Amino acid sequence: MEFLDYIIDGIITGVINTTLLEWIAVATGLASVWYSMKENILVYPTGIVSVLIYVYIAFQYKLYADMGVNFYYFVVSVYGWYYWVHPKNDSREQVPVTMNSRNENLFSVALTVGSFSILYFVLSNFTDSDVAFWDSLTTCFAILGMFLMARKKLESWVAWIITDLISIPLYFYKGLVLTSFQFLVFTGIAFAGYFAWKKSMEKEAEKRKMNSAVTTPK
Secondary structure, three states: OHHHHHHHHHHHHHHHHOOHHHHHHHHHHHHHHHHHHOOOOOHHHHHHHHHHHHHHHHHHOOOHHHHHHHHHHHHHHHHHHHHHOOOOOOOOOOOOOEOOOHHHHHHHHHHHHHHHHHHHHHHHHHOOOOOHHHHHHHHHHHHHHHHHHHOOEOOHHHHHHHHHHHHHHHHHHOOOHHHHHHHHHHHHHHHHHHHHHHHHHHHHHHHHHHHHHHHOOO
């Protein structure tokens, strides 16, 4: 009961102390994840607003890796915005959802391990971060998730689920209770997003199969 009371008190205190800026960041962040699940291009303008605010917030709370990754989000969001609406097949409005190839999986592992190693080394040796390991861990999966989402890969949701599950206690520990709750909501949306994109990918595969059957000469 004492632990539950501590959590409830923390949530109430955190909500009371939440700044308008953080409320805006949370609202636009939630909107961005919702739009991404729906494969709606509004994922990028709403996401850009959120990440720029979190660059500032993360700096204030000494979450330096998170600050850096939010700037990275901004850059990749611009790229993803362009990539989504410029499919190679001009008959489509957007690129379809796909899965990683073997080489793309190897690149994903290398990107995750490499970014974690660099971040942990820098945070441990050159900053006053008191959560260097966890900050680096959530950040390296977020880096992977954002890159894969820009490429519209199904595996992006797996990376986001891992990121969200680590971020919930990390942000609560730092006193950003509303943001911690946001990541709890993100986790649910990320699971829903995975299945929605999987369904979209299967429908696209079925559509290609039907088109192939129609165009194949008998």
